[in-house]
């Protein structure tokens with residue numbers, strides 16, 4: 001117990017926290033954490049609050065909730081309970097609901113710290129589970145001791161403790177922990193014991209490994225921070241100057257900015273390949289995000305529908321520089337449309353595929369969809385970009401039609 005106090009003081013876990021919320025499942029781990037914090041609350045100068053989620057998964061769940069409520073009342077600890085209401089229990093939904101609830105209680109009770117009772121065993125299980133499910137190296141750093149959370153911080157003060165150190169006398173045994181129906185339970189009850197037979201210090205080996213990965217990542221992150229490259233968009237010039245190994249981690253670091261975006265390993269390799277190629281590029285990564293590369297940057301942007309473009313057309317000079325002048329021959333039907341495969345343009349004395357012209361001139365992707373003005377299938381203008389030689393040649397002719405055009409963007413009402 002003393003070890004706990006020393007560690008908490010040495011690590012200054014609660015230096016900036018006065019109101020601390022304990023996540024109390026009722027199991028031996030969180031009851032021990034609660035008891036230790038309660039015992040040392042004065043030394044640590046903290047006021048405790050407790051929150052419990054009743055998943056209603058076991059017959060005794062309501063009875064346990066009642067017991068916890070009584071215990072907290074006796075100790076004059078404010079106690080908040082939430083009941084799981086999801087139709088079918090899934091670990092993922094359960095976890096999400098639990099942390100949402102903790103966030104809410106922290107805000108309501110003005111707590112700035114949430115503490116959970118994760119211990120060394122949880123750390124080993126987590127790292128091993130991530131290894132089994134093929135997660136990235138950066139995820140094998142395991143559970144952090146503290147991280148920003150809700151209106152404050154999530155602190156896990158027991159990560160250096162073994163389950164065997166826990167001494168709570170009143171707690172509830174969670175029989176669902178003993179099964180093998182969840183991966184976590186199989187890791188805990190089947191795989192770790194088997195691997196420990198091979199190496200009695202298997203758990204320590206896993207912890208050491210994850211600590212070393214942690215160190216390696218701080219070196220990588222420092223190096224990336226020095227480059228000052230992680231912004232809303234990534235500079236291609238700086239990115240392509242780096243070694244391939246560092247490029248790999250810069251892209252990973254950038255993707256971390258979009259926690260709700262899942263990029264498969266195959267897609268990740270494809271992105272690295274695309275970044276290296278000279279072409280501009282736009283591709284949907286998920287329903288919500290797009291990967292865009294222009295000639296200077298690559299970036300991930302929200303996947304907004306491309307607004308429909310329309311033209312404002314004047315037949316008299318509006319004397320407004322935002323309009324573009326286009327001279328057209330007297331005869332022939334005027335057509336206004338977006339580009340099609342196989343379009344050619346006569347420009348600067350060359351007859352060029354429109355696509356090639358866009359690439360050579362590094363025209364930004366979004367401008368490549370600008371409306372074209374054609375007469376008898378010949379392009380006279382790419383609106384908001386340039387006129388072709390055909391239009392230029394008519395400039396001083398008396399017999400011609402002249403238009404002044406300006407793109408306007410019409411967003412659909414739904415997206416406005």
Ligand SMILES: Nc1ncnc2c1ncn2[C@@H]1O[C@H](COP(=O)(O)OP(=O)(O)OP(=O)(O)O)[C@@H](O)[C@H]1O
Nearest residue numbers: 023024025029030051052053054095116117118122
């Ligand atoms: N039903 C609950 N009510 C309140 N706190 C809980 C509850 N379940 C778990 N906790 C808190 O979360 C800690 C971790 O619990 P457990 O190992 O079961 O969670 P996990 O889902 O495996 O991990 P994680 O919460 O990190 O995703 C517990 O020590 C406890 O502090």
